[in-house]
Amino acid sequence: MSAASGLPAGQPTAVDNGAQIARRRQRQEWWISLPSVLWLLAFFLTPTLIVLAITFKPADPYGNIGAGWTLDTIRSLGNPNYPSIVWRTIWISVVATVICLVTAVPFGYYMARAPEKRKALLVMLVMVPFWTSFLIRIFAWKVLLHPEGYIHRFLRLFGIVNEGDLLLYNPEAVLLVLVYTYLPFAILPVYAAAEKFDFHLFEAALDLGCNRFSAFSRVFLPSIRRALVTAALVVFIPALGSYVIPDIVGGNASEMIGNKIAQRTFIDRNLPHAAGLAGILTLSTVIPMLIVLGVQRRQARVTVPRRKRGAT
Amino acid sequence: MKKLHLRMLTTVLAGVLMLGCAKKPLTLHVFIWSDYIKPEIVQSFEQKFGCKIVLDYYDSNESMYAKLKAGGGGYDLVFPSSYMVNIMQRQDMLQPLDHAKIPNIQHLDPAANRFTMDSNHVFSVPYMLGSSGIGYLTSKVPDFKPTWRMFGDPAYKGRMTLMNDYREAIGAALKALGYSLNTLDTNELVQARDLLIQWKANIAKFESEQYKNGLISAEFLLVHGYSGDIMQIMEENADIAYVVPEEGTSVALDEIVLLKQAPQPELAHAFINFLHEPEIAAQNIEFVYYLCPNLAAYELVSDEVRNDPAVFLPQNIMDKSEVVWDLGENNALYSHIWDEVKGAE
Numbered sequence: 001m002s003a004a005s006g007l008p009a010g011q012p013t014a015v016d017n018g019a020q021i022a023r024r025r026q027r028q029e030w031w032i033s034l035p036s037v038l039w040l041l042a043f044f045l046t047p048t049l050i051v052l053a054i055t056f057k058p059a060d061p062y063g064n065i066g067a068g069w070t071l072d073t074i075r076s077l078g079n080p081n082y083p084s085i086v087w088r089t090i091w092i093s094v095v096a097t098v099i100c101l102v103t104a105v106p107f108g109y110y111m112a113r114a115p116e117k118r119k120a121l122l123v124m125l126v127m128v129p130f131w132t133s134f135l136i137r138i139f140a141w142k143v144l145l146h147p148e149g150y151i152h153r154f155l156r157l158f159g160i161v162n163e164g165d166l167l168l169y170n171p172e173a174v175l176l177v178l179v180y181t182y183l184p185f186a187i188l189p190v191y192a193a194a195e196k197f198d199f200h201l202f203e204a205a206l207d208l209g210c211n212r213f214s215a216f217s218r219v220f221l222p223s224i225r226r227a228l229v230t231a232a233l234v235v236f237i238p239a240l241g242s243y244v245i246p247d248i249v250g251g252n253a254s255e256m257i258g259n260k261i262a263q264r265t266f267i268d269r270n271l272p273h274a275a276g277l278a279g280i281l282t283l284s285t286v287i288p289m290l291i292v293l294g295v296q297r298r299q300a301r302v303t304v305p306r307r308k309r310g311a312t
Numbered sequence: 313m314k315k316l317h318l319r320m321l322t323t324v325l326a327g328v329l330m331l332g333c334a335k336k337p338l339t340l341h342v343f344i345w346s347d348y349i350k351p352e353i354v355q356s357f358e359q360k361f362g363c364k365i366v367l368d369y370y371d372s373n374e375s376m377y378a379k380l381k382a383g384g385g386g387y388d389l390v391f392p393s394s395y396m397v398n399i400m401q402r403q404d405m406l407q408p409l410d411h412a413k414i415p416n417i418q419h420l421d422p423a424a425n426r427f428t429m430d431s432n433h434v435f436s437v438p439y440m441l442g443s444s445g446i447g448y449l450t451s452k453v454p455d456f457k458p459t460w461r462m463f464g465d466p467a468y469k470g471r472m473t474l475m476n477d478y479r480e481a482i483g484a485a486l487k488a489l490g491y492s493l494n495t496l497d498t499n500e501l502v503q504a505r506d507l508l509i510q511w512k513a514n515i516a517k518f519e520s521e522q523y524k525n526g527l528i529s530a531e532f533l534l535v536h537g538y539s540g541d542i543m544q545i546m547e548e549n550a551d552i553a554y555v556v557p558e559e560g561t562s563v564a565l566d567e568i569v570l571l572k573q574a575p576q577p578e579l580a581h582a583f584i585n586f587l588h589e590p591e592i593a594a595q596n597i598e599f600v601y602y603l604c605p606n607l608a609a610y611e612l613v614s615d616e617v618r619n620d621p622a623v624f625l626p627q628n629i630m631d632k633s634e635v636v637w638d639l640g641e642n643n644a645l646y647s648h649i650w651d652e653v654k655g656a657e
Binding site: 061062063064079080081084085142146147148164166168169248250251252253255265266267268269 | 372374375377378381399402403469470471477478512515516517518522529530531640641643644647651652654655657
């Protein structure tokens, strides 16, 4: 931090024009973000590249990584059992993301509009689950959805489920627990954006003839767009990589890519194959992020000149 | 590189610790299956030898092996199943045992030698013999029959589990069909695959750990599991019974091995010898409900345990049972079948 603030001060400020200020600010930002860039390089990018490199190494049945290079693993990724697992991983993650967003938007909106005291309470309620270990909360779902558990008994009372029906060990249970786990991560960015939203705009829209719904969808939603994208990414990316949740509440037909990677590592002792699957997973999370970044950059390019024109 | 840093860190830490207390007692590091040793035995060894034992746990041979291979170390003794002993020996991870320091080796039951490739105990000493079988709730499964075919009974659909272990699950299907669970015959494996896919439609999930809690809480009515695990939970729910199917099953012999890089080989030998003191071995059998193959200990266990067919398997079932061997390159055959079973709709 001291380096970041010390450096620009040491620079001679001969001509104090706008371009130079901008350049200086840019340099300052660069210094500030240096630690996190180094962190990502050392602990994210390098390991990811190593994992990708292992994909092209031969495997032996004893879990060793052989010498030389091979394309065997890439060929074996054409395993006919994979498409259904990949498809399941994607649909569960997409549906979980959609449910989280649809729930988080009205909730975040409500939180932002609530009176101060209730707002603090609501924020706390969103955060409270984090005080308990993630694993314990998943196990708690096993108790709740147990064939003799409260939820099962309650639904039985209304004839919604029968004695023999199972609430656990199916893809729907995985979906439910995924939504439960990641909902707070979706609510928080939506709430943060809604909190900054100027609700006078909302009133203006109503005055100009919008009804409440179109004011919500045409004024409120577009202005928290960035938060929606963040919320979608923080749910979708970890959901794609789920391993523990499908392992504990999932059943026969809810295996996801994460479970397959674990099987290849621990049971088959085939690290290159596990690395190949992990590579697929990494690419499938990086691609949506790159798309989002691209879209945001294009939007930024469109909005910046417009703002400038407004200023002059 | 990572290893080097870790080693530097541990050296520094060890240095700090040594400065802290000049005369630190010797410490034995043991890597073992969970609930696999009577805690009092560990305490009495610590008292007798004035040392400390640190126990770390693993839940499968594979995860233990993966951890040791990845450089996780510092352990003296590990308790792998016999097939894994063979792999670890071939990977040069073990050091030979000095029989002069393990006089109790004389008590070993030669019947257990059938289940190990190291029958001269050059690298390993048998620890416990167990079987896989079926645990069930007697009140909820009134028409129980001692056969693997129970997993095909639609009456218990969604309330049964098979182990999430490809050799155990495919092995159960192979045994139900009367084949060897180490078969390399594609035709037999295909039949086992089809049977397992039928069973899959009936079970809640493939599960190797949580079946214990599931059976206690009556979430599952019938589970495929390890003998000792299921007998340990009988203490919590008297309705539970354990049976080895009459078609035979997989028998696992877990053995004690000394790692090549063991920091305390002397103490490790003393501990192996201690575990085979007849008195200690008998106490251990009564606690873990697996069978320590120690002839002198058999005489010392209570009649209740001595007559329990789940601990001392009847000879006719023993004859039909086998150990799961590592198949080297051919493991891929089973792994391929397992993918097909898991992927089947």
